[in-house]
Amino acid sequence: MFLSLADRLGAAAESIQETIQEGLGPISLLSDTEQLKANALNFAIDFGIQIAATVILFIIIRFFFWKPITKILEERRNKIDKDLKDAEVAKANAIEIESNLQRELDEAKAKIKEMLDTAEKEANIRRDTIINQAKEEAKRRLENVEQELIEEKKSMEKEIRQEIVNIAFQAAEKIVQKEINQDKYLDVVDDILKGAIAE
Numbered sequence: 678m679f680l681s682l683a684d685r686l687g688a689a690a691e692s693i694q695e696t697i698q699e700g701l702g703p704i705s706l707l708s709d710t711e712q713l714k715a716n717a718l719n720f721a722i723d724f725g726i727q728i729a730a731t732v733i734l735f736i737i738i739r740f741f742f743w744k745p746i747t748k749i750l751e752e753r754r755n756k757i758d759k760d761l762k763d764a765e766v767a768k769a770n771a772i773e774i775e776s777n778l779q780r781e782l783d784e785a786k787a788k789i790k791e792m793l794d795t796a797e798k799e800a801n802i803r804r805d806t807i808i809n810q811a812k813e814e815a816k817r818r819l820e821n822v823e824q825e826l827i828e829e830k831k832s833m834e835k836e837i838r839q840e841i842v843n844i845a846f847q848a849a850e851k852i853v854q855k856e857i858n859q860d861k862y863l864d865v866v867d868d869i870l871k872g873a874i875a876e
Contacts, residue, residue: 738746
C-alpha cells in the first residue's frame with residue numbers, strides 16, 4: 678500500500694513536470710543543451726535566409742520597381758499640386774465673382790434709389806401741376822361765376838328799371854290823363870335812375 682502510494686506520487690510528479698514543460702513551451706528547451714544548439718543553428722539559418730530575402734527584395738524593388746513607383750508618386754504629387762493651384766484659382770475667381778456681384782448689387786441699389794427719387798420728383802411735379810390746374814380751374818370758374826353774377830345783376834337792374842319805368846309811366850299816365858310820348862319819357866326816367874344808381 679505504501680509502495681503504491683509512492684508510485685502514485687512519482688507518476689503525479691512526472692505528470693506535473695510534463696504539464697509545466699508543455700506550458701513553458703520553448704523556454705523548457707533551455708534545459709536541453711543539444712536541443713538549444715540545434716534551435717540556435719536553425720534560428721541563425723532562418724535569420725540569414727530572412728536577411729538575404731530582404732536584401733534581394735530590396736534590390737528587385739530598387740532596380741525594377743523604384744522608378745515606376747517614384748514616377749507614380751511624382752505624378753500624384755504633381756496632380757495634387759495642380760489641384761491645389763486649381764483650387765487657388767477657383768477661390769480667386771470666386772472672390773472676383775463675389776466682388777463683381779457685390780458691385781452690381783450696389784449699382785442696382787443706386788439705380789433703384791435714383792429711379793425712386795426720379796419717380797418721387799415726377800410725382801411731386803405732377804401733383805403740383807394738378808394742384809395748379811385745379812387752382813386755375815377754380816379761379817376761372819370763380820371768375821365766370823362773378824361775371825355771371827355781374828351780368829345777372831345788370832340784367833336784374835335793367836329789369837327793375839324797366840319795371841319802375843313802366844310803373845312810373847302808368848302812374849304818370851293816370852295823373853296826366855293823356856298820352857305821353859313814351860320814348861322821351863323812358864329816356865328821362867332812365868337818366869334819373871342812372872343818376873340815382875350812380876349816387
